[in-house]
Amino acid sequence: MTLVYFLLAITFLVFVHELGHFLAARSCGVRVLSFSIGFGPALASVQWRGTEYRLAMIPLGGYVKMLGESSEQHADPTESFAAQSPLRRAWISLAGPLANLVLAWLLFAALVWQQPEQVSAKIDTPEPSSWAHSRGLESGDRVMAVGNTTIQTWRDLEMALRVAGNEPLQLHFEKQGMLEFDRKDGTAPLIQAPEGDLLNPRALGLRPMVVDLFIGQVVAQSPAEAAGLQAGDRLLSVNTQPIRDAKLLIDLIRRSADQSLVFELERDGQALQLAVRPVADGEAGRQPARIGASLHPRFDTVQMPRDWLNLVASASIQTWHVTELTVSSLWRMLTGELSFRQLGGPLSIADQAGQSAQRGAGAYLGFLAVLSIGLFVLNMIPLPMLDGGHLVYCAIEILRGRALSEALRLRLQQLGLTAILALTMIALWNDFSRFF
Template sequence: MSNFLFYLAAFAVVLGVLIVVHELGHYWVARLCGVKVLRFSIGFGRPVFSLFSGADRTEWAVGAFPLGGYVKMLDEREAPVAAQELHRAFNVQPVGKRMAIVAAGPLANLLLAVLIYWGLFYSGTEELRPILGAPPAASAAAEAGIQNGEVVVRVDGRPVQTWQDFRWELLQSSVNKSAGAEGGEPDPGYVSIEVQDARQQIVFRRLNLTPLREQGYEGDPLGLLGVNFFRPQLAPVFGKVTPGSPAEAAGLLSGDRVLAVDGVAIEFWSDVVQKIRSAPDQPLRLSVLRDDARLEISVVPEGYGDRGARIGRIGVGVRDAGPSRDELTVTVRYDVLTALSKAVEETWEKSSFSLVMMGKMLTGEVSWRNLSGPVTIADYAGQSARMGIDYYLKFLALVSISLGILNLLPVPVLDGGHLMYHMIEIIKRGPVSERFMEIGQQIGLALLLLLMAFAFYNDINRLISG
């Protein structure tokens, strides 16, 4: 229950911040343009809380349904406006001002992302180094010849500092190269990865991107390619045994070296972990070496849930700690101006990428199962919050970008749809008819409901399938 409440709180903070920032964008620009704001509401429906402030007696409210918000402005189309206040109505403003007010919400979300990235880049964030792990057999990474411990230096000539950089560059390369054949690119199906091997020599690996595209980019892109983070090849020797654990109950001791599990020879600690995790509540026969004597010990891993799956654990750690934290991580930090430049670049790249992925969903190149609803977003919010404030802020920035771009799409009922109406007004030199707007609203609402239905279906499907 406490875990559920934590995830719910993490989601509520993300949702609240994004809605407030979005609506404040509309509010501030409306005020700058001289438009009177009647209500600023977080959520829809009947207000459960409200107060009035300012010379205009603006109502600040919280609605019963908090999935969204709105800014209600003085407008002749909604209610009669007194003659002395007509100049402050939204509908009588020049089209340029109206477009600025409408666009301010999504742009505020994009600005929030810039500010978050700016703060993170300037203060410094600790990231995993781009160290590759041993790939699964017959995977694209294995075919490329990737070896455990190789450090990524560049992807298609672009420098990489962190594991997240590597993941982002790999995904971008795959999406950008999907049209490579038409663009005359010689080898659109592969990406070139420059790595530093164990002998500190530079080696080039050609990674086949086909599996990623065939799956419609559904799921973890690196996992689809068989790309793993580095796992040190530790000796299979037990360290601390947790009191009251299945390991202690079975008689396992610190210092025991695992030779085999159910008759299968064990070479590394990762092999032991894999065997235990894959056998929840099932007896395993461990062959261990203790003081030069070989012992056969049976242990039953305790089963527990992990992200929808059930895995086993016996309550024992590895004796060798492996590489230090400094060897596995790097701190990325820039001066104030470079950090701002990087923040703008990061926001621009992720915004462009979002648009490209949306376009590929429409053409069928990207699976619609990539759409996420509130349940998945809440899950990711909770996961990122548990990982630390840096990860949580990055998640907030990413969702803020997605919200900003989504609202700029030319779909009626979204801000982008209203911008489209205003563009038509400029072209035809007159406002669009009420009938045209009404039909547009109905179509836009239908599209939005369809999108929400897909998102909820994907959420439910992920819950069921794990």
């Protein structure tokens, strides 16, 4: 299913992008010869009102072909892309990326409206030997601010840390109703991201606070199924010890091969106890023991206001933060502050699509919003062959009063193609290194 979710995401986002170009071209009176989702031979096509609409074999992109884009075309000046003013051509080029940005805003707005409950910024017990543990933080403490940025949700925290880059930061916490710095003496030592990497909560030992733990998918013919565990069971305790930390439970299971563990559960409002015996795969039980069931935590949440003002503000803030993060990450890669290992290709995107879909419709829509912003930023890079490059051409033409020569444009396109191929090869190599 991962491939299906990946293809759905790419096809939908490419369609929106090309639809932006298409509608802008039509609004300027430019004739569109073809509207293609994908490259290569057509799998299906239809001709309607002078435009060929096609679905092509390679779904990693698309294009809108307009009259007058090629020098060999004999175009009617009133319907030709080349005959349009620089401002009109700039509008047509900008409309594709802009459509992706608007789509991301709409997706974030839909999530805010449909999911007013967001994971709060309360933390769970910090990882041992972590930065958070060394600062004396405890389960239930809440992150109030990162530098000057107010934090309300866990997503706010993730974004604030990532956007910060290598800038030193101070974190502010609420402990038992009192606002404190990240040290009791209030001096708040600065923290920084590891060189070439992004700062994130887990790297600091911060995890969202878990309030309940549920049984997720149960594997057929597994110890969990044999014991009678079902998806949706709420876990109360194991061997009479209260459990709400998935990591602790997994560690316990791995150490308990062929030992009976008593799970106390709640199902349909009724308490029950089931004995589960983990098994170890592999020769002589060398592999960690398992029970064949996934675990789904329920995190502490905060209720966000459900009104139009909050919807517009929240969607706009999320769109801005993701865009800022994407742009800053790309810039830091180019300047050497961030490793190019962070760059992902089709396999990484497919993996994220599959993982987000497994977490539910909301997570998948959030993934689509982030990926749509990624397409916006990518296409706005001022390289020939990208929309950003066309915008630069239009700006130069407006400033100079005439367009660049065909020979110079050809050389610039070759340089742009080289840069795009280099980035593509890096992304593919990173994918290969991660998954093979």
